[in-house]
Amino acid sequence: MTPPPARRRRTGANGAVPAHNLPRRGEVRRAQAITTYGVGSLIAVDHESFVVSGLDEADRSWSPDESPRIHERRLARVLGVDYFRLPPASDDTSKDGLRVRRFPVMHSCPECTELQRHRDFNPPAGRSVCGTCEVDLVPSRFVVACEDGHLGEFPYWQWVHRSTDRGATTAGQCGGKLRLRSSGRTASLRSILVSCTCERAPEVSMEGSFRRNALKDLGLTCRGPRPWLGTSAPTKDCGLPLRTLQRGSSAVWQPVLKSALSIPPWSDGRADPLAEHWDALREFDRPEHVEIYLKGAFKGKCPVPLDEVMTLLDAEREEDATDEVSPTFDQRYRALRNKEYERLRAGNDERERSRDEQFVCESPLGDQSVLDPLGVTGPMLVKKLREVRALKAFTRLAQPDAATEPKEMPLSDTPLRWLPAMEVRGEGVFLRLDEDRLGTWEKAPALAARIERMRTAHQRMLDQRADDPSRSVPSPATPRMVLLHTLAHVLINEWSLKAGYPAAALRERLYTADDMAGVLVYTATSDSAGSLGGLVAQGEPETLDSAIRSAVQRAEWCSSDPLCVESEASGTGGTNLAACHACVMLPETSCEHNNTLLDRALLIGTPDDPHVGFFAHVLGH
Known part of the structure; x- marks a missing residue:
């Protein structure tokens, strides 16, 4: 094939390189x-x-x-950036x-069956077609990745020649060309056939390429490719085992998302002009020193009054995770949640609000005592909220868990002072469980045994993901955490049926610790689904009482029972007990923990021990 003539490089005015027109x-x-x-x-x-x-x-x-x-600001400080x-x-x-x-980069032509790099097909500019056959090229269906997040091309040449040149690792050493075709007999990997024109190796199928040690047996390990960073990104041998993946598999890319609610005094937007100055302002304790810095930074025209700046600095110091010099990310993120819990419990008085206030949280008007028999207390109507979700990094092969920091890949080759993010504005309902009743319930021996099974399975999964098992994050599985998590799921399912919300339009936010037992259910989409006051109406005590009772009664029966309720382990790695897609699982966009650590027996009890259920009395047990 005659190669096309070299293209002349266009130049702009005065010989300058023109702007990219991609x-x-x-x-x-x-x-x-x-x-x-x-x-x-x-x-x-x-x-x-x-x-x-x-x-x-x-x-x-x-x-x-x-x-x-x-x-x-609260989320930016935790993630170490200035803004989003x-x-x-x-x-x-x-x-x-x-x-x-x-x-x-590897493509195949369905007409001539050649398998090679895209540019070697000599496609016309701007098109992805075979220069000879004039048919659309097909990108490789297979890629390889490692647990450190690197992503590379599938080694077709080594796969074809594995029986003849096992020690060779450079494609093209045999002088032949690769070809790929489908036998059409089945839709399995056995029907995808790869061959080489050198005839030194037989035609082989892709069957077996997804085995965990398939590429390791060829002597191949990860060399650290990062194609999203381009050719300028350094390639260092990683050495980890490679896994074969389908190009469209969800395991190829999983986002690491972190979010925060805008709460007072940060939620009116008045502090935004100071976004890039907080690190410097934190160095000063005296108002006069802060005033001098602001005059220099804004040339005497600071848009935020000094007393408000000092209030914001005090609020930020209150949220400091610990007295340690270098708190961990987990400690900082937990402190962020603690402050949200305090604000959701307290609400904000009308006198605190400005016209631009983005957080409106009020007590319901109805009689809250109707919720006492359920062990539910402190409902709050979050009539207005703003959540910022930031893409911190991403992982491959293993899903990031809300309770751990997996092996993350950065979004850029050089550090940036910002991250991509989006805003979600909506509403929600916040409720808590009665601490006295919760404390009594948590002491049940049968309950401790159930939670220990889940915790052990979850800890095993976290240890497997960690570089050093001795430094892995402890599992958050506790009786109150699993109870609140499962309660949030059944409430979301109930409101999706009774109040007209798609389940994917609602989201949970859990607040669990020794001194916290709350859950916020709020609108989770950036469109208009459920953002017209309907969710807030579900937080009125009488309506909420009816919803909880209905949700618990609905959770009493699952179409997979008795297998579901009597299950000894379910879910990923055995991290669930009585939980399946027929009863309490949600779309993963609605769940903070990827549908793990769920057990509806903690709501309703088990046939052998009904008192394990926190709401068993609702069912007459």
Whole structure:
């Protein structure tokens, strides 16, 4: 095949290189750029496949008009950044969008069956077709990844020649060309056949390529490729085992999301101009020193009065995780949740609110004593809230758990002072469990045995994910945590049936510790689903009493019983007990713990021991 003539490089005025005019390929919603198609993920557009590029050039390519800054000081402090940015729009009217790179590079032609790099097909500019056959190229269905988050091409050459040149690791040493075809007999891997024109190796199928040690047996380990960061990213031998994955598998990319509610005194937006100055302001204790700094930083025109700045500094110091010099991320994030719990319990008085207040939390007007027989107390109507969700990093192969810090891959090659994030504005219902009744219930011996089984299974899973098992995060499984978690799930299911909310439009936020036992259920989508006051109405005591009783009665029966309620272990790694998709599991976007640590027996009891259930008296047990 005659190669095409070399293309001349265009130049702009005075010989300057013109601005990039990159072709557009599809579109994604802004929320998807955080939760589904974030940095490092694979995205299929028509018959092409791309990896979303890192953020190293985002300061230049993301337009300030289409990618405005988002401020949430409490979350920014925990994540070590100054502010957040909304991902740019990617529709036809936008100036720019997310940058992507073609991946995987290996493609096959369904007509001539050649399997090689995309550029070796000599496709016309802007198109992904075989230069000879003029048919659409097919990106490789298979990629490889390691638990450290690296992502690479599947080693087709080594796979074909594994019986002849096991020690060779460089493709093309035999001088032949790879070919890929499907026998069409079945839809299994056995029908996908790869061969080499060198005829030194027989045609082989892809069967067996997904075995855990399939690539290890070929002498292959991870070399540390990071295609989302481009050719400038250094490649260092990682050495970890490689796993074969389908290109569209959810295991290829899992986001590490962290979120925070905007609560007073940060929730009126008045502190936003100070976003990049807090680290410096924290160095001063005396108001006069703070005033001098503000005059210098804002040239005498600070938009925030000095007394408000001092109030904000006091609020931030109150939220400090510990007295240690370098608190862990987990300690800082727990302190953030503790302060939210305090504010949700206390609410905010009308006198505290300004016109721009983004957090409105009030006590219901009805008689709260109707909830006393249930052991539920302190319901609050969160009539207005704002949540900021930030993409901190991502993982591969293992799902990130809310209680641990897995092996995370960064979003850029160089550290940035911001992260991509989105805002969710909506409403919610907050409730607590009575501490006295909860303390009595927690002492049941049968309950301790159930929780210990779950905790042991969950701890085993956390230890397996950790680099050093001795430093893994302890499992959060406790009786009150599992109880609150399961209660939140059945309430979300109940409100999706009775109040007209899609289950995926609601989300839980758990507050569990020795001195906390609360749950917030709130609208979780960035659109209008359930954001017109309907959820708040469910928090009135009489309505809430009816909803809890109905939810518990509904949880008494599962279409998978008696297998479900009598299960000794279920869920990922045995981290659930009486819980399945027919009773209490939710869409994973609604759950903080990826549908783990659930047990409806803690609500209703078991046939052998009804008193294990916190709400067993509702059922007459």
